[in-house]
Amino acid sequence: MGQGEFIVNNSSHWRQWIQLQDWTMYGILVSIFLIWRIGAVGGWSSYCWILLILSLMTVRRDQVEVEWKRFFLFSVPLLGLFYYFYSTGDGIWIHMAFKIFKNSSHVFRWDNLMNSIPLNSAGWVRTFHTPFLDRVMVWIYNYGFVMSLWVCIIRAYWTRSIKKMLSYALSGHLLQFPLILPFYNLVLLHEVWYVRHQPDLLHRTFTSHNELLVNVMNCFPSMHTSISFAMLLLALREKDQFFKVIMVMYCSSIIVSTMYLQIHWIADVIAGILFAWGVVKLSDFILNLASTKLLPSNFKRFYLANVSATIAA
Numbered sequence: 001m002g003q004g005e006f007i008v009n010n011s012s013h014w015r016q017w018i019q020l021q022d023w024t025m026y027g028i029l030v031s032i033f034l035i036w037r038i039g040a041v042g043g044w045s046s047y048c049w050i051l052l053i054l055s056l057m058t059v060r061r062d063q064v065e066v067e068w069k070r071f072f073l074f075s076v077p078l079l080g081l082f083y084y085f086y087s088t089g090d091g092i093w094i095h096m097a098f099k100i101f102k103n104s105s106h107v108f109r110w111d112n113l114m115n116s117i118p119l120n121s122a123g124w125v126r127t128f129h130t131p132f133l134d135r136v137m138v139w140i141y142n143y144g145f146v147m148s149l150w151v152c153i154i155r156a157y158w159t160r161s162i163k164k165m166l167s168y169a170l171s172g173h174l175l176q177f178p179l180i181l182p183f184y185n186l187v188l189l190h191e192v193w194y195v196r197h198q199p200d201l202l203h204r205t206f207t208s209h210n211e212l213l214v215n216v217m218n219c220f221p222s223m224h225t226s227i228s229f230a231m232l233l234l235a236l237r238e239k240d241q242f243f244k245v246i247m248v249m250y251c252s253s254i255i256v257s258t259m260y261l262q263i264h265w266i267a268d269v270i271a272g273i274l275f276a277w278g279v280v281k282l283s284d285f286i287l288n289l290a291s292t293k294l295l296p297s298n299f300k301r302f303y304l305a306n307v308s309a310t311i312a313a
Contacts, residue, residue, distance in 0.1 A: 027072030034079050035154055041087045042150070048143055054246055055151045061240040062159045071160045079157060082169060086146070106188035110220065111195045114265045121192050122259035122266050129260070137257040138202060141224065144254035148228045149173065151250075152235060155243065163287060164234075170283040171230040171276075179279060180223055189219040193262040201261045222264040225272030226279070228254040233280050 039049065114120055149172040156164035193200055194216045206212040228251040235247035255272075258264040264272075 024068045024072070027068060027076060030076055031072070031079065031157070034076070034083055038083050038086060038150060038154075041083075042143075042146055044143070044147075045139070047139065048147055051147065051246075051250065052151055052154060055155050055243055056158060058240045058242045059155055059158045062155075062161075062238050062243070064159060064161050066160045068160070071162070075157060075160075075162055075165065078162065078165060079153075082153065082165075086150075105185060108187045110187060110189040114189060114267060115195050117265075117267070120266045121196060121262070122264070122269075123262070125256065125259040126262070133260075134201060137253075137260045140250075140253050141202065141257040141261055141263070144228060144250075144257065145224055148231045148247075148251055148254060152231045152247070163291065167283055167287055168231065168234055170286060171234055171280045172227055175279050175283060176223065176226055176230070176275075180221065180226070180275065183220060184218040187220045188217060189265070189268070191216040191219055191263050192265055196262070198262055202263070219264055219268050221271030221275045222255075222258055222268040223272065224258050225255050225264065225269045226276040229273050230276040230280050233276065 039052075042048075149168065152168040153165055153172075156168055190213075192198070204215065206215065232247055232251035235251075236244055238244060255269060258269060259266070
């Protein structure tokens with residue numbers, strides 16, 4: 001057997017082996033592993049997993065017509081990239097926060113101003129409070145900053161829509177982090193409980209006074225509010241009513257928790273809502289530009305090949 005014939009036979013053998021593999025099943029297994037790792041890194045509680053499962057119960061109503069194998073070819077690396085950013089993001093954010101604290105050029109110092117505005121402290125939100133409700137709100141606040149985003153991204157993943165995954169990601173932390181930093185660098189505003197000399201209802205412990213100041217100084221606008229409201233705006237575009245109800249309840253409770261726990265001022269929340277709306281519009285513009293002007297036509301033909309064939313049949 002000549003060398004050329006050997007190469008042809010070997011290539012044919014590998015091509016046959018690849019065709020015989022159940023790549024859809026491999027994609028599902030890798031996807032489940034990545035989602036498990038995302039939850040493990042985030043220290044998700046059992047209630048977080050229940051919330052995610054509830055959001056996925058009616059996912060088929062929003063699924064798009066894309067072949068699983070082609071979808072996994074691009075979506076698994078994308079989900080893996082999101083996982084990487086998530087697993088390393090805390091260190092990056094803490095480093096940036098300390099850098100802002102050390103080199104800040106706060107032009108506006110709003111503690112006294114915000115405290116002087118009637119009802120701005122949102123103390124009225126705690127008109128009814130119990131130890132149980134306190135614990136619920138602490139759970140909602142502690143996990144809401146990332147859970148509202150991950151629930152939407154993972155659900156978008158199982159709808160087989162890369163565009164929706166990118167829409168949620170861009171409207172969330174990917175665009176909001178860099179865009180919100182100028183506000184935090186210009187405006188010095190501490191959390192409500194700190195300014196009003198109240199107990200910290202999150203019961204946080206800090207190793208130093210500097211660490212405490214870093215954690216309570218970046219209030220305007222409220223990023224808990226902006227992340228959750230952006231996810232709410234995008235979730236309302238989905239077809240499934242059950243998912244919409246879940247996200248309305250969950251995202252609204254995150255916003256309420258920031259006031260109930262005396263973290264954010266009413267002005268922070270309003271600013272966060274407006275900021276979220278602007279970021280969602282910017283994300284829409286970027287994705288529309290990318291899909292119509294920048295995405296190669298060859299990619300579209302390959303990715304949607306099975307859809308075209310189905311329509312033709």
